[in-house]
Amino acid sequence: MNEIALIQQTQSLIAAGDIVGAEAILVDLADREGDKALMVVLEQLPPKDILAVIREYDPSKDSVINMLITPEQFARAVVIEKRYKDLTRTHLRGMVNSIIFREDADPIEFLNALGDLEGGAEALADYFSDKWSRVESFARTGTFDTVEDDGQMLSEEALLASAHVRPVLQHEEVADHDWMELAWLLRYQCPDLFG
Numbered sequence: 001m002n003e004i005a006l007i008q009q010t011q012s013l014i015a016a017g018d019i020v021g022a023e024a025i026l027v028d029l030a031d032r033e034g035d036k037a038l039m040v041v042l043e044q045l046p047p048k049d050i051l052a053v054i055r056e057y058d059p060s061k062d063s064v065i066n067m068l069i070t071p072e073q074f075a076r077a078v079v080i081e082k083r084y085k086d087l088t089r090t091h092l093r094g095m096v097n098s099i100i101f102r103e104d105a106d107p108i109e110f111l112n113a114l115g116d117l118e119g120g121a122e123a124l125a126d127y128f129s130d131k132w133s134r135v136e137s138f139a140r141t142g143t144f145d146t147v148e149d150d151g152q153m154l155s156e157e158a159l160l161a162s163a164h165v166r167p168v169l170q171h172e173e174v175a176d177h178d179w180m181e182l183a184w185l186l187r188y189q190c191p192d193l194f195g
Contacts, residue, residue, distance in 0.1 A: 007044055014052045023053050023065060030064045039068055047076035048083075054099065055081065055091040066098050071113035074099050079119040082126065092127055093179070101177035108189055111182075115193040124186070124193070128179060135183050139194070142168030144180060 006029060013022040030038040042050060042065070050073055053065050069077075081092050100110045114120035128135045134144045167188055174180040186194035 003041060003044075007041060010041070010045065011049055014049050019052055019056045022049075023056075023063070026053070027064050030068075035064070035068055038064065039070075042069065042073060047073065047080055051077035051080055055084070055095050063098070066095075067102055067104070069099060071109045074110055075113035075117045075120055078114060078123045079117055081123060082119075089126055089129055092123070096127055096182070097177055100182065107182075107185055111185065111190050111193060115190065121193060128183065131179050131183075135179075138183055138187065144169075144174075144183075 006025065010022045010025050013019075013025065026038060026041065029041060050065075050069065054063070054069065054074075054077060078092070078096065081095070084091065086092060099105065100107045111124075114124060133146050137146045138144050167184070169184065171181075171184060171188075174184045183194075
């Protein structure tokens with residue numbers, strides 16, 4: 001099947017709501033022609049179609065699409081996630097965690113791509129929405145324990161300055177491939193985006 005036909009078929013399946021079928025076509029392409037062929041197709045798919053596939057991440061199996069998506073493709077997809085109005089942010093967190101923390105990824109590249117895109121910081125805020133008090137406590141105290149929270153808001157300058165303070169928690173202590181690790185990386189390695 002030629003590239004254009006494959007893209008059209010994938011988009012048709014996504015439009016029809018058959019995300020599993022669309023992913024199967026992409027996986028089959030990678031199996032037959034290799035990862036590079038899949039990457040060429042992913043570059044030509046609109047962000048909304050990539051999002052449709054990656055937001056249905058199943059943690060019980062590896063997804064070749066999640067493993068090959070570039071930081072820029074990921075950022076564009078995450079920014080349009082709001083259109084799905086997922087109030088629990090379940091899909092957003094699963095998608096972010098599965099891609100940013102994949103085995104061969106540099107999480108900072110993905111975070112910087114999000115920070116460079118309009119709406120990226122808002123998408124990260126959505127990611128943390130149900131953990132906000134603990135993230136705010138982390139910004140003030142360096143721990144996720146809200147008991148130490150004094151209720152005072154940090155100014156943007158104080159928040160940025162706190163990124164240069166020696167971490168109370170070491171990266172290994174929060175390396176859960178979930179929200180705590182992401183907050184730690186943002187605070188200590190991407191302070192402009194954390195603020």
